[in-house]
Amino acid sequence: MKRRRELAPKAAAEDVEEARVLQSEDPDTAKARVQQALTLDPGNPDARALATKLKLELPPMPAGAPAPVVTQLGEAPAKEPAPPPVKEPPPPRPAPVAKAPPPPKKTKPAAVAREEAPPPTKGDGPSPAVNAAYKAKDFGNAEKIYRQEARGQSPKAAEKTLAMANQVRDLKQAVDKATADEPKNPQAAIRDYEDAVAIDAKVGKGMHAAYFRGRIGKLQLPLAQQAFAQGRYDVAFASMQQAQKAGAGDGGLGKQLESKAKELTDKGAAMQKTNPAQAKTYWRQVIKMVPPTSPTYARAYQLINQGSGGHKDEDED
Numbered sequence: 001m002k003r004r005r006e007l008a009p010k011a012a013a014e015d016v017e018e019a020r021v022l023q024s025e026d027p028d029t030a031k032a033r034v035q036q037a038l039t040l041d042p043g044n045p046d047a048r049a050l051a052t053k054l055k056l057e058l059p060p061m062p063a064g065a066p067a068p069v070v071t072q073l074g075e076a077p078a079k080e081p082a083p084p085p086v087k088e089p090p091p092p093r094p095a096p097v098a099k100a101p102p103p104p105k106k107t108k109p110a111a112v113a114r115e116e117a118p119p120p121t122k123g124d125g126p127s128p129a130v131n132a133a134y135k136a137k138d139f140g141n142a143e144k145i146y147r148q149e150a151r152g153q154s155p156k157a158a159e160k161t162l163a164m165a166n167q168v169r170d171l172k173q174a175v176d177k178a179t180a181d182e183p184k185n186p187q188a189a190i191r192d193y194e195d196a197v198a199i200d201a202k203v204g205k206g207m208h209a210a211y212f213r214g215r216i217g218k219l220q221l222p223l224a225q226q227a228f229a230q231g232r233y234d235v236a237f238a239s240m241q242q243a244q245k246a247g248a249g250d251g252g253l254g255k256q257l258e259s260k261a262k263e264l265t266d267k268g269a270a271m272q273k274t275n276p277a278q279a280k281t282y283w284r285q286v287i288k289m290v291p292p293t294s295p296t297y298a299r300a301y302q303l304i305n306q307g308s309g310g311h312k313d314e315d316e317d
Helices: 002-022 027-040 045-053 067-079 102-116 119-124 128-135 139-150 155-181 186-203 209-229 233-245 253-270 276-286 295-307
Strands: none
Touching (some): 002 155, 027 045, 128 139, 209 233, 233 253, 253 276, 253 295
């Protein structure tokens, strides 16, 4: 609820801004944006003023909101009738009685139409300014530029551009959350970065995938160390491998696991005759905590087969 109270006014303001852009060319979409803004922030003065202008029913003001604002916003449209006097401009129309100009005017609209055709192409892809901000991981500025460009586009192109702006906003939120979670909750941060990878694949065609996966790899190392300390050596080995695949290295854990594997192998060999079952348990553990290229792995593998009379153990797979 606290998060909603913080974000609702900003989201409502964005909806009002979009409604203003679309009110003349796409009134229905504009009305929908205004209604959404009033749902998020019923007391938003701009949303209420625009709703009155678009002849939408106003919701009741929230408790504690100053009543005068409603009155002023209600009067704003009433003042617009004052423009009727402005209808005096129509008299000047008689001047154009010289309908000789009309022919050239008809050609002008055609020229204007040709000039207006190019703008929609702006929505076909991000502009150089957006690309530069996105490439620099300045997602907040990239979102801002998207919204600015939407104002000068046709309704269809603007809708597409605003959808991209919203996805960039979601990407920024995921990255910010991951950054905040890194020191206190690595597992949550990993999930946040995975969300960022998914959004980046749609918006930036995976431009920052390597970077986000690198962050994930670095977060795997603390989890691997934690598992090692808890004696869950197979989990520690798996997390270390994921970190290595992401290019984060092993953080020295590879040597720790190799040393522990040798210790367990020797321990099993010492009790091979007195407690063969326990010895075999140690060796099984070893082959899950070091790579097959490890000499300790090869030794544990051989000892298991010797203890099984040459029969391959199920846990070796």
